[in-house]
Amino acid sequence: xxxxxxxxxxxxxxxxxxxxxxxxxxxxxxxxxxxxxxxxxxxxxxxxxxxxxxxxxxxxxxxxxxxxxxxxxxxxxxxxxxxxxxxxxxxxxxxxxxxxxxxxxxxxxxxxxxxxxxxxxxxxxxxxxxxxxxxxxxxxxxxxxxxxxxxxxxxxxxxxxxxxxxxxxxxxxxxxxxxxxxxxxxxxxxxxxxxxxxxxxxxxxxxxxxxxxxxxxxxxxxxxxxxxxxxxxxxxxxxxxxxxxxxxxxxxxxxxxxxxxxxxxxxxxxxxxxxxxxxxxxxxxxxxxxxxxxxxxxxxxxxxxxxxxxxxxxxxxxxxxxxxxxxxxxxxxxxxxxxxxxxxxx
Amino acid sequence: xxxxxxxxxxxxxxxxxxxxxxxxxxxxxxxxxxxxxxxxxxxxxxxxxxxxxxxxxxxxxxxxxxxxxxxxxxxxxxxxxxxxxxxxxxxxxxxxxxxxxxxxxxxxxxxxxxxxxxxxxxxxxxxxxxxxxxxxxxxxxxxxxxxxxxxxxxxxxxxxxxxxxxxxxxxxxxxxxxxxxxxxxxxxxxxxxxxxxxxxxxxxxxxxxxxxxxxxxxxxxxxxxxxxxxxxxxxxxxxxxxxxxxxxxxxxxxxxxxxxxxxxxxxxxxxxxxxxxxxxxxxxxxxxxxxxxxxxxxxxxxxxxxxxxxxxxxxxxxxxxxxxxxxxxxxxxxxxxxxxxxxxxxxxxxxxxxxxxxxxxxxxxxxxxxxxxxxxxxxxxxxxxxxxxxxxxxxxxxxxxxxxxxxxxxxxxxxxxxxxxxxxxxxxxxxxxxxxxxxxxxxxxxxxxxxxxxxxxxxxxxxxxxxxxxxxxxxxxxxxxxxxxxxxxxxxxxxxxxxxxxxxxxxxxxxxxxxxxxxxxxxxxxxxxxxxxxxxxxxxxxxxxxxxxxxxxxxxxxxxxxxxxxxxx
Numbered sequence: 001x002x003x004x005x006x007x008x009x010x011x012x013x014x015x016x017x018x019x020x021x022x023x024x025x026x027x028x029x030x031x032x033x034x035x036x037x038x039x040x041x042x043x044x045x046x047x048x049x050x051x052x053x054x055x056x057x058x059x060x061x062x063x064x065x066x067x068x069x070x071x072x073x074x075x076x077x078x079x080x081x082x083x084x085x086x087x088x089x090x091x092x093x094x095x096x097x098x099x100x101x102x103x104x105x106x107x108x109x110x111x112x113x114x115x116x117x118x119x120x121x122x123x124x125x126x127x128x129x130x131x132x133x134x135x136x137x138x139x140x141x142x143x144x145x146x147x148x149x150x151x152x153x154x155x156x157x158x159x160x161x162x163x164x165x166x167x168x169x170x171x172x173x174x175x176x177x178x179x180x181x182x183x184x185x186x187x188x189x190x191x192x193x194x195x196x197x198x199x200x201x202x203x204x205x206x207x208x209x210x211x212x213x214x215x216x217x218x219x220x221x222x223x224x225x226x227x228x229x230x231x232x233x234x235x236x237x238x239x240x241x242x243x244x245x246x247x248x249x250x251x252x253x254x255x256x257x258x259x260x261x262x263x264x265x266x267x268x269x270x271x272x273x274x275x276x277x278x279x280x281x282x283x284x285x286x287x288x289x290x291x292x293x294x295x296x297x298x299x300x301x302x303x304x305x306x307x308x309x310x311x312x313x314x315x316x317x318x319x320x321x322x323x324x325x326x327x328x329x330x331x332x333x334x335x336x337x338x339x340x341x342x343x344x345x346x
Numbered sequence: 347x348x349x350x351x352x353x354x355x356x357x358x359x360x361x362x363x364x365x366x367x368x369x370x371x372x373x374x375x376x377x378x379x380x381x382x383x384x385x386x387x388x389x390x391x392x393x394x395x396x397x398x399x400x401x402x403x404x405x406x407x408x409x410x411x412x413x414x415x416x417x418x419x420x421x422x423x424x425x426x427x428x429x430x431x432x433x434x435x436x437x438x439x440x441x442x443x444x445x446x447x448x449x450x451x452x453x454x455x456x457x458x459x460x461x462x463x464x465x466x467x468x469x470x471x472x473x474x475x476x477x478x479x480x481x482x483x484x485x486x487x488x489x490x491x492x493x494x495x496x497x498x499x500x501x502x503x504x505x506x507x508x509x510x511x512x513x514x515x516x517x518x519x520x521x522x523x524x525x526x527x528x529x530x531x532x533x534x535x536x537x538x539x540x541x542x543x544x545x546x547x548x549x550x551x552x553x554x555x556x557x558x559x560x561x562x563x564x565x566x567x568x569x570x571x572x573x574x575x576x577x578x579x580x581x582x583x584x585x586x587x588x589x590x591x592x593x594x595x596x597x598x599x600x601x602x603x604x605x606x607x608x609x610x611x612x613x614x615x616x617x618x619x620x621x622x623x624x625x626x627x628x629x630x631x632x633x634x635x636x637x638x639x640x641x642x643x644x645x646x647x648x649x650x651x652x653x654x655x656x657x658x659x660x661x662x663x664x665x666x667x668x669x670x671x672x673x674x675x676x677x678x679x680x681x682x683x684x685x686x687x688x689x690x691x692x693x694x695x696x697x698x699x700x701x702x703x704x705x706x707x708x709x710x711x712x713x714x715x716x717x718x719x720x721x722x723x724x725x726x727x728x729x730x731x732x733x734x735x736x737x738x739x740x741x742x743x744x745x746x747x748x749x750x751x752x753x754x755x756x757x758x759x760x761x762x763x764x765x766x767x768x769x770x771x772x773x774x775x776x777x778x779x780x781x782x783x784x785x786x787x788x789x790x791x792x793x794x795x796x797x798x799x800x801x802x803x804x805x806x807x808x809x810x811x812x813x814x815x816x817x818x819x820x821x822x823x824x825x826x827x828x829x830x831x832x833x834x835x836x837x838x839x840x841x842x843x844x845x846x847x848x849x850x851x852x853x854x855x856x857x858x859x860x861x862x863x864x865x866x867x868x869x870x871x872x873x874x875x876x877x878x879x880x881x882x883x884x885x886x887x888x889x890x891x892x893x894x895x896x897x898x899x900x901x902x903x904x905x906x907x908x909x910x911x912x913x914x915x
Contacts, residue, residue, distance in 0.1 A: 084895055092875045094858060098843040101836065103741025103808055107734055111744060115731055125718040128727045133749075133814055134771070134824055149574040151594050152392045159781075161824065162774040172823060174773075192719045200749070200814070204777055213777055214748050222714065229701060230648025230712035237711050252706035253373050254698065256393050262646070262698030264706055265377065288377075294646055297694060311646060338745045338795025340804050 001049050001057045008038055009064045016071045025076050032068060039065055109346040110216055110335060113323045114198055117218060120242055121196050126220060129195040131181035133202070134161060137170025143183035144259040145298045152258045157204035159213075174202035178219040179259060179316065182295075185221065186303030191310050193223040198319075209331040216319045221295065223305065223312035229262065232292050232313050236266045240289065243322060244271055251286070260293020260314055271325060280325075287325070290317035348385040349404050350472030353491075357405040359415040367412065374411040374702050384472045394689040396595035400493025403686055410662040411703070426607045427620065428452075434622040436565060437508035445535045445572045446511050446547065447629045448599060450606060452566040453501065453622030454613045457481055459559050475588065481557045481564060484612045486588075494568060494597060494605035495589035497537075497545060501563035503555040505539035509565065511547065512536060518543055522550045522585075534579045535571060548576045548593040549585055566613075568606040570597050570629060596688040599629045631685065638679045638696045639672035646694070647701045648712055653677055659703035660696070663687075726915055730812060733830065733852070733913070737810045740848050742832060745809045747791035749816070750781040755790045758899035759870065769866060771816040771824045784816040784824075788831035789908040793892065796835050797901045806836040808844075812913070829887075831910040835897075841907030842875050842891045849879075849889060849909055856881050856911060863888045870896045879911045887911020 012032060019025045032039045042061065049057055118128060131139070137148070146152050148170075156176035181197040189195070197219045205213040222231065229252070236250045248268050255265035268289045270281035277283040292315040297307035320332055327346075329335070334342050351364055360367065368381050376398060377389040388398060397403030402418070409416050423429075436451045459479050462470075466487060467477040473490045477483050485496040501507055514530035520543040521527050528546065530536065535547035545551035548571040557564060573594040580590045610620050644650050656679075657667055664684035672678040683690040690696065701709070734744060751770065756762050761770070761783075769786060776782040785791060788811050796807045810832045817825040832848065834841045846858075859878040863871060864885075876890035892906040 080895070080898065084893070087894065088873045090872075090874055092842070092877075094846055094860070094877060096840075096843055098840045098847060100741070100844055100847055101806065103806065105738035105741045106743045107738045108744040108746055110746065111731075111734060118727075124714060127719070127722050127724055129722075130727075132826055134816060134826060149577055151577075152394065159776070160774040162772040189719065189722075192716055194714075194719050202749070204775065206777065213781065224716045226645050226715075228646055228648025228712065229706070229709050231714055233648075233709050234711035234713050251373075252709065253377075254375060254702045254706060255377065256395070258394075261692070261694040262701050284372075294694065297692065336746055336748055338747055338792075338798060338809070339802075340743055340745075340799045340807065340809070341802065343743050343745065 001045070001053065002060055004045075005042070005057070005060055005064050008042075009067065012038075012068055013071055016068070016075050019075060020079070022076065022079055025072060025079065029072055032072075039068065104344075106344050106346055108335075108343065109323050109327065109329075110319055112346065113319050113326070114216065114218070116243075117239070117319070118196065118198065120239065121220065124194075124238070126194040126196045126222075129181055129185050129197050130199065131175070131178065131184060131197055133175055133200055134172055135175045135180050136167060136172055139169070139180045139183055140173060140175050140177070142170065143299065143302045144179060145296050145302075146258045150258065152256075159202050159204055176203055177201050177316070178217040179314070181219065182221055182259070182299060182314065183303050186223065186300070186305055191223045191225075191305065191312075193221060193312070196220040207333060209333065212320065212332050212336070214336065215332075217316060218319055219314065219316040221312055221314050223295065223300075223310055225310060227294070227311045227313050229264070229294060229313075232264060232266075232294075232315060235313070235315055236290060236292065240266075240268050243326065244268060249275075252292070255291060255293075257291060257293055259296050259299050261296045263293035264291070266290035266292055266315075266317075289322065290315060292316070347388045347390050347399055347404070348472065348474045349388060349401065350385050350469055351383075353401060353469050353472060354405060354408065357401060357417055357491075358408050359417055360408070360412065361414045362412050367408065370411055371408075373705060373707060375407055385474075394595075396493070396592070396597070396688050397686040399592050399595055400601070401491045403493060406664060406684070406686075410664070421604055421607055423603070426603060427610050427614075428607075428623050431620070433620065436622040436624045437506065438624045438626050439508070439510045440626045441510065441512040442535075443627050445513070445575055446569055447572070447627050448570040448602060449511055449626040450568045450602070451509055451622075451624050452568075452606060452610055452620060453507070453563065454566060454610065454618040455563045455621050457562055457564065457613065457616060457618040459557060459561050479557065479559075480616055481561060481613075484609055484616075485566075488605050488609045488612070489589065489592065492601055492605035492608060493592055494602050495548065495592050496605065496609055497551050497567045497589075498557050498564040499537075499544055499551065499555040499567065500557050500561045501565050502561070504544065504565055505541045507565065508539055509544075509567075510538045510540065511569075512538060514543075520544075520546065521553045522546065523553060523556060524550065525553070528583055528585075531582070533575065535575060537567065546579065546583070546585075547571050549580050549583070549590045550587055564613075564618075566606070566609060568602050568609075570599070570602060598685055598688070599631055600685050633682050633685075634691065636681045636683070636691070636693060636696055637670065637672070638667075638681050638693055639674075640677040641672065641674070642693060643697050643700055646697050647704070647709065649704065649709055651700065651704060655704065656700055659700050662703065663699055665696070665699070729915060730828070730913065734810075734812060736852055737830075737832070737848075740851060742808050742810045742848070745792060745795055745811050746813065747788075747795055747811060748781070749785055749814065751783045751785050751790060752780045752794065754900075755794055756783065758794075758896060759790055760896075760899075766866060769818055771818055786815050786817055787910060788813060788815060788829050789833060789892075789910050792831055792833040792908070793897070793900050793902065793906060796833055796906065800835065800902060800904070808832075808834045808836060828913040829910055830913055831908065833906065833908050835902060835904050835906040837904055839905055841905045842872075842889060843907075845889055845907045845909045856886065858889070859885070861885070863890065869893070875907075879909075881914060886914065 159174045161172035178197045201217045252264040255263050257263045267286035269275045272280045275285040277285045295312035300307045379387040379389040440449050462480045462483045470477050489495045514534040518530045537545040544555045577594045666682040667679040670680045770783040814826045859880045861878040872891035878885050879887035889909045897906045
């Protein structure tokens with residue numbers, strides 16, 4: 001048996017060495033390790049071998065098998081590297097004309113939805129403003145009435161950027177919400193202010209069908225004299241009726257966010273059961289669709305605005321959830337999957 | 347916070363059904379996480395209502411929103427069980443009063459440790475807490491009812507029955523009740539005796555002084571610890587307990603005494619006897635007086651509520667009002683919140699109370715008024731969107747990928763060597779290895795996505811992504827850049843030429859430069875099929891075929907053409 005193994009080894013090592021193409025290597029691989037391959041079949045002949053002898057044969061067989069596998073791997077790499085040398089000879093004429101294949105393109109469902117939202121708000125005077133994705137604790141937390149050690153920081157499981165030393169504005173982090181634009185925007189512009197900010201946010205979150213660690217958020221602020229919760233209700237209805245149809249019912253209820261007071265959660269009557277209670281809404285009959293509130297006087301002060309003179313509202317939501325509800329997408333991870341079968345449906 | 351339905355009804359004579367209460371709570375007070383036949387779980391995540399971490403607090407709230415009757419009365423100072431009793435002092439030494447402003451120890455003798463009766467076991471299990479034994483259960487029952495955490499030490503395990511509250515010495519250790527060894531740093535506040543550590547203040551007790559079957563005498567601790575310091579310790583040890591949560595939401599002296607009194611009475615019902623009491627420290631609890639003006643309510647809520655409504659709502663919630671006109675001579679009040687409403691500090695907080703009692707759902711929509719703000723330059727946003735529309739028009743599908751390089755991408759790019767990793771922005775506390783490094787280019791993630799699609803037997807991958815990448819800058823905050831990337835892999839040999847054609851079709855203000863890309867990217871591209879893109883004389887991007895070795899690393903055996911450049915106006 002040892003002899004037979006040695007024979008196989010010598011024969012195939014040579015064959016592999018001589019192989020000049022990936023195709024040939026694949027053939028040899030099958031001949032050895034395929035369903036009826038030489039190596040695959042060999043252990044079947046161990047039956048007749050004595051126990052004593054098997055102590056030698058077993059390890060030898062394993063060693064040979066590994067050697068052959070390794071040889072194939074190395075040879076494959078060699079052949080590939082050889083072919084890579086060939087490409088140096090390829091010419092590149094940037095003026096050469098090619099025919100573009102006919103393809104039908106698609107915008108990402110989030111892009112389509114977000115553009116719709118931006119345009120809706122543009123038509124009532126809201127313009128876009130942008131804030132950085134890598135930000136500091138000042139803008140992401142402190143200016144929003146969330147000091148260090150505040151229990152509310154538990155609402156945002158934050159990812160921090162490694163080692164950029166002590167900074168006046170606090171540690172660097174990936175913004176946990178697009179609300180990080182508020183302080184900047186209120187410092188830059190004088191009231192009346194009507195701005196929206198839309199973009200990516202990041203949280204320390206384990207992935208499942210309903211949770212993403214990377215997701216888009218939409219935030220707006222409206223600062224003027226005499227801004228009220230009645231305006232909040234208006235904006236909630238304005239958006240949700242456009243997105244889900246005029247029959248949707250919209251309600252506010254108390255909710256705590258440190259940067260607003262009073263704070264509100266915005267619910268839409270469940271689109272699927274119309275309020276009766278179903279699996280989608282967890283039996284409640286309402287879906288939580290947005291968060292909102294009147295800008296906290298501390299937040300106004302931090303941006304240099306006088307809370308006795310001005311009031312404001314803040315309003316925001318996660319576009320992914322609405323896109324999922326609109327299109328009955330069950331798994332949030334599909335949005336970032338790059339799966340063309342999914343994306344080309346939109 | 348899990349609110350036991352049965353227990354709540356011991357505190358409130360509820361005049362509505364459970365279902366009705368479940369419907370009303372989110373509209374008036376707080377969201378609900380889960381409802382079972384036994385409990386209603388309030389969604390406390392991030393909430394600031396410390397009072398709702400106690401059943402008595404929930405009872406006050408339920409009474410206010412349902413017009414039900416309260417079934418209990420809070421005890422007055424004169425009624426506490428220790429008043430007029432001659433009791434021994436228990437040895438207590440609090441070294442730092444800032445970290446433990448109030449610290450009480452009651453000594454209770456003559457106890458017999460047994461399983462709790464069914465009523466207690468059920469109350470605890472409704473609240474999500476496991477019954478241990480009658481003596482330990484009292485501390486948890488009182489915590490749930492009053493919101494004040496308590497801890498019982500076996501007195502025989504406390505050296506000389508003397509308690510020292512002090513910060514840890516470097517290297518000190520304790521095996522906590524959960525059986526884990528905890529190491530301390532010198533800001534952690536510990537409960538100790540003259541010889542050893544007994545517990546971590548406000549977080550968890552130690553095994554060495556746990557109440558056991560042979561316990562007959564306990565030292566019962568009721569304290570208020572500095573929430574910030576406690577939170578730091580709890581976070582570092584990864585030990586967020588039911589108790590620690592209540593400490594950092596905030597406690598009051600009044601509730602502490604009520605809870606201590608309640609606990610001692612329960613121990614006496616078990617046959618125990620109070621023989622010693624020490625109360626260290628004090629906490630001035632000033633009544634807050636907050637001005638509230640009717641006009642401000644009208645302007646912020648957007649509903650013209652009348653004075654009576656405001657007074658009725660706030661009174662129901664236990665606020666005290668005194669009429670006092672505003673500076674402008676308009677109707678107003680000075681309002682004193684109930685002592686347990688630590689979350690109410692300013693006029694806006696009061697307005698929220700009024701608004702929720704009125705019912706947010708009753709506020710009618712009012713369109714935005716006033717003048718429109720000045721126009722600001724929106725060209726950048728429009729450019730981004732227009733470009734996307736054009737690319738889709740040219741047959742490309744928009745993809746969005748994660749901002750991280752996965753381990754597969756890192757390995758395929760040959761980035762796993764330390765030398766290259768230093769070019770990437772690193773996350774200090776990544777969720778996993780897959781999200782540890784931020785992308786510095788878009789195309790590698792597009793290639794990873796292309797591989798997944800090609801494996802799904804999609805023959806023609808022609809995609810683009812627009813998004814931010816992150817560039818390390820020596821001694822400064824990382825730079826964010828908006829980029830566009832295109833990738834084509836359709837089985838033909840001319841993917842780069844297709845991309846060139848698409849690029850030309852976009853008619854951008856970006857020039858092609860017959861220059862090989864430099865930097866760490868250059869080894870990743872085809873040796874001849876790679877050129878640069880420039881704008882205003884600056885290189886801003888590349889059009890290239892990916893080197894087949896790199897594509898192969900990703901698992902792609904076909905030609906791959908890419909474009910990537912910085913989007914600048």
